[in-house]
Structures are given as C-alpha cells and as structure tokens.
Amino acid sequence: MGQDSNVWSDAQRFDPERFLEVGIDYKGRDFELIPFGAGRRMCPGLPLADRMLHLMLGSLIYKFDWKTKEGTMDMSDKFGFTLQKKLPLMAIPVEL
Numbered sequence: 888m889g890q891d892s893n894v895w896s897d898a899q900r901f902d903p904e905r906f907l908e909v910g911i912d913y914k915g916r917d918f919e920l921i922p923f924g925a926g927r928r929m930c931p932g933l934p935l936a937d938r939m940l941h942l943m944l945g946s947l948i949y950k951f952d953w954k955t956k957e958g959t960m961d962m963s964d965k966f967g968f969t970l971q972k973k974l975p976l977m978a979i980p981v982e983l
C-alpha cells in the first residue's frame with residue numbers, strides 16, 4: 888500500500904516531504920497511510936508515540952552523529968502487509 892502508484896505519485900521514491908502536501912491523516916481514517924493500523928485493534932500507543940516521537944528522534948539527532956558499518960544504507964524492502972526493510976538497520980551513534 889505504501890508503494891502503490893495508484894495512490895502515490897512517484898511511489899518508489901523516498902520522499903517524506905510528500906506527506907506535508909497530501910493532507911491525509913495517519914490516525915487510521917485514511918487508508919492510504921496507516922502506520923498505526925486502523926479500526927478496533929489499531930495501536931493504542933498512538934497518542935503517546937504522537938507526543939514522544941519528535942522529542943526522542945530530535946534528541947537522538949541533536950546529541951549524536953550516526954553512521955552505519957558499511958557507510959551506506961540499504962533501503963531495499965521486503966513484501967508484506969506492512970513495509971519492512973529487507974536488511975535490519977544497524978545505526979551506530981557517534982558521540983559529538
């Protein structure tokens with residue numbers, strides 16, 4: 888669904904900014920984007936994640952530089968109900 892070209896233009900391109908323009912919601916009402924699932928069994932942690940994620944991610948980026956063992960990042964994915972990375976990401980923090 889995340890790469891369906893009927894839904895997303897240039898669907899294969901990594902383009903997080905696209906979400907700034909589309910005006911769809913990620914809280915289970917718009918099925919084009921359901922990172923927390925939808926319906927009665929959707930993620931009950933959504934309100935917590937919604938508040939904390941920016942803070943956690945911002946702190947990690949602010950406090951560390953990040954690198955990978957190989958120096959590059961493999962963005963291939965594997966097919967499934969949700970989009971997952973083919974190879975797990977091993978991010979190594981480097982103290983600033």
Ligand code: HEM
Pocket residue numbers: 921922923924925926927928929930931932933935936940
């Ligand atoms: C970015 C953060 C998170 C994402 C993307 C996420 C995503 C998801 C997804 C996709 C599901 C399955 C929903 C479905 O079956 O329709 C789920 C279930 C669940 N999540 Fe999260 N989650 C996040 C954070 C959290 C947090 C912070 C908590 C708890 C503090 C949490 C607790 C749960 C629980 C208990 C379920 C099982 C719900 C059930 O089966 O009824 N999640 N989550």
